[in-house]
Amino acid sequence: IAGITQAPTSQILAAGRRMTLRCTQDMRHNAMYWYRQDLGLGLRLIHYSNTAGTTGKGEVPDGYSVSRANTDDFPLTLASAVPSQTSVYFCASSALGDSTGELFFGEGSRLTVL
Amino acid sequence: GQNIDQPTEMTATEGAIVQINCTYQTSGFNGLFWYQQHAGEAPTFLSYNVLDGLEEKGRFSSFLSRSKGYSYLLLKELQMKDSASYLCAALDSNYQLIWGAGTKLIIKP
Numbered sequence: 001i002a003g004i005t006q007a008p009t010s011q012i013l014a015a016g017r018r019m020t021l022r023c024t025q026d027m028r029h030n031a032m033y034w035y036r037q038d039l040g041l042g043l044r045l046i047h048y049s050n051t052a053g054t055t056g057k058g059e060v061p062d063g064y065s066v067s068r069a070n071t072d073d074f075p076l077t078l079a080s081a082v083p084s085q086t087s088v089y090f091c092a093s094s095a096l097g098d099s100t101g102e103l104f105f106g107e108g109s110r111l112t113v114l
Numbered sequence: 115g116q117n118i119d120q121p122t123e124m125t126a127t128e129g130a131i132v133q134i135n136c137t138y139q140t141s142g143f144n145g146l147f148w149y150q151q152h153a154g155e156a157p158t159f160l161s162y163n164v165l166d167g168l169e170e171k172g173r174f175s176s177f178l179s180r181s182k183g184y185s186y187l188l189l190k191e192l193q194m195k196d197s198a199s200y201l202c203a204a205l206d207s208n209y210q211l212i213w214g215a216g217t218k219l220i221i222k223p
Contacts, residue, residue, distance in 0.1 A: 042118065042213030043157075043201070058210075090156060103149075103211075105156035 002026050006091050006106035013081050013113050021076045021109045023091035031094045032074040033058075033103070034066060036087040043090070049074055081113045116140045118214035120202050125220045126192055134187045134200050134217045142207020148176055148187045149201040151216065157201055160187070189219075197221045 007022045025032065034046040045058030049068040063085060065077045074093075078085055089109045094101040117139045126132040138146065145164035149157040163169055163178035163185065175188040187200055199216040206212055 040215055042203075042215045043211075044213070045210070102159040102162070103147075103157075105158070107156050 004091055004093055004104055004106035006089075006109050008109060009107065010110045011112070013078075013111060015081055015083060015113055017081050019078045019081055019111070021078075021089055021091075021111070023074045023076070023106060024072050025074075025091075025093045025104075026072065027093060027095070027104065028071060029093035029095050029104070030071070031096065031101075032068065033092045033094075034064070034074070034076045035090045035092065036060065037090060037108075038087050046076065046089075078111075081111075083113045085111065086113045087111060116204075116206060116212045118202055118204060118212055120200075120214040120217045122215070123218045123220065125222060126189075128192055128194060128221055128223050130192050131188065131190050132192060132219065134189075134202075134219065136185045136187070136202035136214060138183050138185070138202070138204040138212070138214075140204045140206040140212055143180060144205040144207065144209060146176075146178055146185045146205070147201075147203045147211070148185075149203065150198050151201060152198045160200075192221050194221050194223070 004025045030051050033048045035043040044060045046064050047066040049055045052071045055066050091106040092103045094103050120136045148160040151157040161176035168177045173190045178185045199218045201216045202214040203211045
């Protein structure tokens, strides 16, 4: 059982380039989330989706976009990467859309923007 | 504003007991989570408390006091593999998770 799969695991990107981080889950969870994790800071929510076809903005959505065409996939796109987007990105899912359920995280995507 | 406070780093000895504290200030409250995160890995779920009191799960226990805005994670019989960061997160009235920066726990032999 794969759970949540993220790709790529690591990427170095030139500023101004477009980048899509992929996230796929096989648990049929309704809710999916994208977080970024930076040293000394807590996980910060970028975007979320409570069910296929709907998305919402989190705490730090600027510069990022998402789509949820089906239950399994939740890609995160950086339209024009900037150095402040250097971070570790985690995709997560939960069975319950109200966040009272356990979150299952992918292994993370380490992104460096130069 | 909403805020989660937990110590940045703690050190403990193998076989001992350690308590990691977390205080929270949120707009409303719908429960508190603890997650474990080993270096370079994803966070994994440890516990969820929504009612006051102590929840025990093997060597790990989690306590909540809603009136004090306080929780702790208690780890007993520490093992070297418990060296990790422990993340506290509170669920606010909009069911948004507010995360602390994490407590790095170092276990020494």
